[in-house]
Amino acid sequence: MSKSAKLHKFVVVGGGAGGLELVTTLGRKLGKHRKAKVYLVDGSPTHIWKPLLHEVATGALNVGEDELNYFTHAYSFGYRFHFGFMKGIDRNRKVIISDKIKDLEGNIISGPRELRYDTLVLAVGGKTNSFGTPGxxxxxxxxxxxxxxxxxxxxxxxxxxxxxxxxxxxxxxxxxxxxxxxxxxxxxxxxxxxxxxxxxxxxxxxxxxxxxxxxxxxxxxxxxxxxxxxxxxxxxxxxxxxxxxxxxxxxxxxxxxxxxxxxxxxxxxxxxxGIKAHDWLSTLGLKTDRTNRLQVNEYLQTEDPSIYAFGDCAFAPNIKEPGKTLPASAQCAHQQAEWLAKRLMNDLKGKSTKPFVFNSQGQLVSLGNSTAVGTVNGLVSKVSLKGKSAKIVYSTLYPAQNDDCNQFMRDFHRRGPNVVGRLELPTDDLYPKYKLKIGFSSPIRQMAFRQLRAKDSGTHKEFIIDPMEMQRNGKLLLDVQIRLHRAFGPTSRVTRIVYNNLALCGDPVDASDFDFFLSTSTSTSTLTPFIRPTNITKIKDVGEDEDDIF
Ligand SMILES: Cc1cc2nc3c(=O)[nH]c(=O)nc-3n(C[C@H](O)[C@H](O)[C@H](O)COP(=O)(O)OP(=O)(O)OC[C@H]3O[C@@H](n4cnc5c(N)ncnc54)[C@H](O)[C@@H]3O)c2cc1C
Incomplete structure (x- = not known):
C-alpha cells in the first residue's frame, strides 16, 4: 500500500464560518506536510462570511469581489475541495454521499458521488425557523x-x-x-x-x-x-x-x-x-434535537466517535453555564473550529485534549455606517459599548475572527458601498495621454477604473489614461468604481473632477455629472441606471498647478 493511501482522511462538510477555519488549519498543519489528507465538501464553490449577508442584501458588499473561492483556497492551504451538497451517509462503509450537481440551466453536470472518510466533521450551519407560520x-x-x-x-x-x-x-x-x-x-x-x-x-x-x-x-x-x-x-x-x-x-x-x-x-x-438545522441531518441515524441539530458531547463528538459536529448544526453542552445552550454564532463556531483542529491533531498523535469551553467575547451589533452597540467581555469585566467606539471595535471583528484564513480574508475589512459610474470625457484635446484627477470630501478606501486600480486613495487620485483603450463608439467613456471607506466617519463624496488641466465639474460635484449606479457587480453592462447621464461641461481652466484645488 502506498504511503498516501495509509494517511488518515479528514472530511469536513461545510466551508462556513467554522468549517473553513478548520480545514485551513488542518490543511496547513497536516495536509501540506503529507501527515494526513484533508477534504472540504461544500455545495457552493465560494465562501462569504455569513454575518456579512445583510451587506450583500443591500449591495454594500460586492459578492463577486469579496467571496473566497474554495478551489484556489484549497490549493494554497493543502486541502482538497469536493464540490457538492452532502445528502446522506453510509456509516458502515464510512462514506458520505453528495448530491448531483446542476448548472444554472438545470443540466446535470455530475451525478451523486461518494467520499470516504476516517474522521468526519459536520459544519453545515443552519437556517431561519418559520415555526410553521403559513406563508x-x-x-x-x-x-x-x-x-x-x-x-x-x-x-x-x-x-x-x-x-x-x-x-x-x-x-x-x-x-x-x-x-x-x-x-x-x-x-x-x-x-x-x-x-x-x-x-x-x-x-x-x-x-x-x-x-x-x-x-x-x-x-x-x-x-x-x-x-x-x-x-x-x-x-x-x-x-x-x-x-x-x-x-x-x-x-x-x-x-x-x-x-x-x-x-x-x-x-x-x-x-x-429563529434558527434551525437542515432537515436532512435528522435522517442520518444520529441523535438530533427538535430543531434538527446534532447532539454532541463536550468533545463535539456525536454518538459515533468518528463523526464530529459543530457550529449552528450542533447542540453542544455549555460547560461554563450548565443548563444554557451555546449561542448559534460565528464567534462560537470560530472558537470550536480552533479547538477542534487541536483535538484532531492530538488524536493523530494519541494525545488527549481538554473538553471544549466557550468563552463569550460579548456581542456587537452594527447600527449603520458609524454606530454600533453591544458588550465586549474584557479580562476584568464586561463592558457595554455604544455609538462610534462600538463601531470601531465592530469594524475589526471580521479579520480577528478569521485569523487563520488566507491573506484575502485578513485584508478584508468592513467596507462601504460600491458605486459604479460612467464618465464621458471630452475628446477634442490633442494630449497623447489623458490625465484625470478625482477629489473626495474624505479619504476613500479603494477606487478603480477599467484598467487602473488604486487602494487607499486618500482624498484625491490621479490616473493617466490611454485614450486608445477607452474609446468606444467614438466617445471617451470611463467606467469608475468607487469603494467608500464607510466604517469611520461620514460617507465620502466626489468634490472635484479634473481632466488634464480642466475642472470638469463644479464644486461640489453634482450627482448628474456622473451616470451613477448602485451595484454589486463589477460589470457595468448588467447595471441599471439610477440617474440619466448628463454630459460634463468644462467649467474653468485650472492651469498647470491643479493640485491646489484639492
Ligand atoms: C445576517 C447575519 C448576521 C450575523 N451576524 C453575526 C455576528 O455579528 N456575530 C456572530 O457571531 N454571528 C453572526 N451571525 C451568525 C453566524 O453567521 C452563524 O452562527 C455562523 O455563520 C455559523 O457558522 P457555521 O460554520 O456553523 O455555518 P455557516 O457559516 O452557515 O456555514 C455553513 C456552510 O455549510 C455549507 N452547507 C450547507 N449545507 C451543506 C450540505 N448539505 N453539504 C455541504 N455543505 C453544506 C454552506 O454552503 C456553508 O458554506 C449572523 C448571521 C446572519 C445570517
Missing part, C-alpha cells in the same frame, strides 16, 4: 445564504428604482425578528437609502417605511437592558417602526397578518427570526 416559505425573503441575500438585493433595488421613477409610491419593508440580523439589516437598508439619495435618486425620506416585528418585549433581547434601549432609540431616530410583543399569524402577498388580526401591508417581507 413564510412563499412570500418572505431570507438571509440564509448568499443566494437568498442576492435575491433580496434585487428585490430591494427593483422597488427603489420603481419609487425613484415614480412607478411606486413607497418602499414598505417588514422585517420579522429584532435579533442581531434583523436590527443590522434594518440599519443597513436605512443607510443604503441615504446613500442612494445622496447620489441624486428621487426618493424622499418618508417614502421609506421599515417596520421590525418582534415577539419578545425588547429588541436584541438577551444582550442587556442598556444595549437594547440604546439600539431601540437609534432605530427609532432613523424612523424605523418597532413592534415588540408582536406575533405573526400568517404572511400573505399583501403583508403580515398580526396576532390581533390586523394586516401590516409591506412590499418586501423579510424573515430573520
Amino acid at each position: 413564510v416559505e412563499e412570500f418572505c425573503q431570507r438571509l440564509d445564504n448568499p443566494i437568498g441575500a442576492e435575491k433580496l438585493r434585487r428585490r430591494f433595488l427593483g422597488q427603489a428604482i420603481g419609487v425613484a421613477l415614480g412607478r411606486d409610491p413607497k418602499i414598505r419593508i417588514g422585517i420579522v425578528g429584532a435579533g442581531a440580523t434583523g436590527v443590522e439589516l434594518a440599519s443597513e437598508i436605512f443607510h443604503t437609502m441615504t446613500e442612494i439619495r445622496a447620489y441624486g435618486a428621487k426618493i424622499t425620506a418618508d417614502q421609506l417605511k421599515i417596520t421590525i416585528m418582534e415577539a419578545a418585549p425588547t429588541v436584541l433581547a438577551g444582550v442587556g437592558e442598556h444595549v437594547s434601549a440604546f439600539a431601540h432609540q437609534e432605530l427609532t431616530k432613523k424612523g424605523i417602526d418597532i413592534k415588540t410583543h408582536c406575533m405573526i399569524e400568517k404572511v400573505t402577498e399583501k403583508g403580515f397578518i398580526l396576532g390581533d388580526g390586523s394586516l401590516l401591508e409591506t412590499d418586501i417581507k423579510i424573515w430573520t427570526a
Whole structure:
C-alpha cells in the first residue's frame, strides 16, 4: 500500500464560518506536510462570511469581489475541495454521499458521488425557523445564504428604482425578528437609502417605511437592558417602526397578518427570526434535537466517535453555564473550529485534549455606517459599548475572527458601498495621454477604473489614461468604481473632477455629472441606471498647478 493511501482522511462538510477555519488549519498543519489528507465538501464553490449577508442584501458588499473561492483556497492551504451538497451517509462503509450537481440551466453536470472518510466533521450551519407560520416559505425573503441575500438585493433595488421613477409610491419593508440580523439589516437598508439619495435618486425620506416585528418585549433581547434601549432609540431616530410583543399569524402577498388580526401591508417581507438545522441531518441515524441539530458531547463528538459536529448544526453542552445552550454564532463556531483542529491533531498523535469551553467575547451589533452597540467581555469585566467606539471595535471583528484564513480574508475589512459610474470625457484635446484627477470630501478606501486600480486613495487620485483603450463608439467613456471607506466617519463624496488641466465639474460635484449606479457587480453592462447621464461641461481652466484645488 502506498504511503498516501495509509494517511488518515479528514472530511469536513461545510466551508462556513467554522468549517473553513478548520480545514485551513488542518490543511496547513497536516495536509501540506503529507501527515494526513484533508477534504472540504461544500455545495457552493465560494465562501462569504455569513454575518456579512445583510451587506450583500443591500449591495454594500460586492459578492463577486469579496467571496473566497474554495478551489484556489484549497490549493494554497493543502486541502482538497469536493464540490457538492452532502445528502446522506453510509456509516458502515464510512462514506458520505453528495448530491448531483446542476448548472444554472438545470443540466446535470455530475451525478451523486461518494467520499470516504476516517474522521468526519459536520459544519453545515443552519437556517431561519418559520415555526410553521403559513406563508413564510412563499412570500418572505431570507438571509440564509448568499443566494437568498442576492435575491433580496434585487428585490430591494427593483422597488427603489420603481419609487425613484415614480412607478411606486413607497418602499414598505417588514422585517420579522429584532435579533442581531434583523436590527443590522434594518440599519443597513436605512443607510443604503441615504446613500442612494445622496447620489441624486428621487426618493424622499418618508417614502421609506421599515417596520421590525418582534415577539419578545425588547429588541436584541438577551444582550442587556442598556444595549437594547440604546439600539431601540437609534432605530427609532432613523424612523424605523418597532413592534415588540408582536406575533405573526400568517404572511400573505399583501403583508403580515398580526396576532390581533390586523394586516401590516409591506412590499418586501423579510424573515430573520429563529434558527434551525437542515432537515436532512435528522435522517442520518444520529441523535438530533427538535430543531434538527446534532447532539454532541463536550468533545463535539456525536454518538459515533468518528463523526464530529459543530457550529449552528450542533447542540453542544455549555460547560461554563450548565443548563444554557451555546449561542448559534460565528464567534462560537470560530472558537470550536480552533479547538477542534487541536483535538484532531492530538488524536493523530494519541494525545488527549481538554473538553471544549466557550468563552463569550460579548456581542456587537452594527447600527449603520458609524454606530454600533453591544458588550465586549474584557479580562476584568464586561463592558457595554455604544455609538462610534462600538463601531470601531465592530469594524475589526471580521479579520480577528478569521485569523487563520488566507491573506484575502485578513485584508478584508468592513467596507462601504460600491458605486459604479460612467464618465464621458471630452475628446477634442490633442494630449497623447489623458490625465484625470478625482477629489473626495474624505479619504476613500479603494477606487478603480477599467484598467487602473488604486487602494487607499486618500482624498484625491490621479490616473493617466490611454485614450486608445477607452474609446468606444467614438466617445471617451470611463467606467469608475468607487469603494467608500464607510466604517469611520461620514460617507465620502466626489468634490472635484479634473481632466488634464480642466475642472470638469463644479464644486461640489453634482450627482448628474456622473451616470451613477448602485451595484454589486463589477460589470457595468448588467447595471441599471439610477440617474440619466448628463454630459460634463468644462467649467474653468485650472492651469498647470491643479493640485491646489484639492
Ligand atoms: C445576517 C447575519 C448576521 C450575523 N451576524 C453575526 C455576528 O455579528 N456575530 C456572530 O457571531 N454571528 C453572526 N451571525 C451568525 C453566524 O453567521 C452563524 O452562527 C455562523 O455563520 C455559523 O457558522 P457555521 O460554520 O456553523 O455555518 P455557516 O457559516 O452557515 O456555514 C455553513 C456552510 O455549510 C455549507 N452547507 C450547507 N449545507 C451543506 C450540505 N448539505 N453539504 C455541504 N455543505 C453544506 C454552506 O454552503 C456553508 O458554506 C449572523 C448571521 C446572519 C445570517
